[in-house]
Amino acid sequence: MRWNALFLCLTVAAAAAGSDTASAQQNRPGFFVSSATSGTGNLGGLAGADKICTQLAKATSAPNRMWRAYLSTTGTGAVNARDRIGNGPWYNVKGQLVAQNVAELHTDKANINNDTALDEQGRTINSQGAPNRHDILTGSTTDGRATDMTCNNWTSDSTGSAMLGHHDRLTFGKPGSPWNSAHPSKGCSAENLRGTGGAGLIYCFAAD
Numbered sequence: 174m175r176w177n178a179l180f181l182c183l184t185v186a187a188a189a190a191g192s193d194t195a196s197a198q199q200n201r202p203g204f205f206v207s208s209a210t211s212g213t214g215n216l217g218g219l220a221g222a223d224k225i226c227t228q229l230a231k232a233t234s235a236p237n238r239m240w241r242a243y244l245s246t247t248g249t250g251a252v253n254a255r256d257r258i259g260n261g262p263w264y265n266v267k268g269q270l271v272a273q274n275v276a277e278l279h280t281d282k283a284n285i286n287n288d289t290a291l292d293e294q295g296r297t298i299n300s301q302g303a304p305n306r307h308d309i310l311t312g313s314t315t316d317g318r319a320t321d322m323t324c325n326n327w328t329s330d331s332t333g334s335a336m337l338g339h340h341d342r343l344t345f346g347k348p349g350s351p352w353n354s355a356h357p358s359k360g361c362s363a364e365n366l367r368g369t370g371g372a373g374l375i376y377c378f379a380a381d
Contacts, residue, residue, distance in 0.1 A: 202233040203263035203379035204271045206309060206340055208292040212373045214310065214324025214335050214361030219244060219252065222327055226377035229293040233266050235379065243353070243376035245312040245319035246326040254353070255279065255317025259380035266295045279316045285352040287341035290376075298340055298374065308337040308358065308371025315354045324361035334358045337371060 207229055216222040222242035230240045245254040261274040269289050272278035287297060287307075298306050312323035312335055322336040338353035353376075359365040366373050 200264050200268045201235040201238070201379075202230075202266040202268075203235070203238065203259075203261075204265050205229070205233065205293045205377050206290050206298050207375045207377055208294065208296070210310075210373045210375055211330070212363040213330035213366065214327060214333065214358070214373065215330035216242070216244075216310075216327040216373075216375070218327050219246060219257075222375055225375065230377065232293045238379040239381040240377050241380045243311060243313070243317075243378055244327060245317070245323060247312070247319050247321045247323050248326065251319045253318045254311060254313045257380065258378035263378055265289055265291050266293060267291065275317070279353075283352060285340065285342065287343070290340040290352070293377070304367075304372075305370040306372040306374060307339045307341045307343065308355075308366065308369055308374075309340050309352075310335050310371075310373060310375050311338045311353045312336050313338075313353050315351045317353065320354075322357045324358075329361045331360070331362055333361050335361060335366075337369070338376075340374075340376075 210225055222244055226240040226242050230236050241257050243254045246252045255275055261272055263271045272283045312320055320336045322334045324333045324335045335358045336354055337358055339350040339355045342348055342350050344350040359368050
């Protein structure tokens, strides 16, 4: 009987440990807003933008995931942002659920706002007293598909424009603004991106 009781205790403990491990794996960081980029619309194309996400992800507890920038491209070989970020679910670096899947991410159920759209170190993008940086480069429609506003497919720091999303979901202080398709930029230079409240930041998602 004593051995049976001991075996039962060990089995329960192992199951609990396995459950905790599974939970930790499930809540791994899979979403953040980049703390910095080139500051312009020239990110080095999609490959360069993905590299930015991968480099910044080293500050998270899931640095080895397959990190991809939420960006669309247009023209020959056009790419939709929604098609390059995996299937979800995605959690921010504090373990808060952002969306269960691609469909939910592109509805009002997406949990993206100033409190959840954090950078790779868990910091808010618009800290109190700092310049507004809520314009995030996406080049996308509200359903995550390509527009023709992509700063020449993320290689231009001058001509063209970019479709921008509002990470805080606010427009002039009013809620309801799309996180991924709020308005186009004035241009692709750092000055033009700053002119509407941005800094050339991007959304990074884990695609694995």
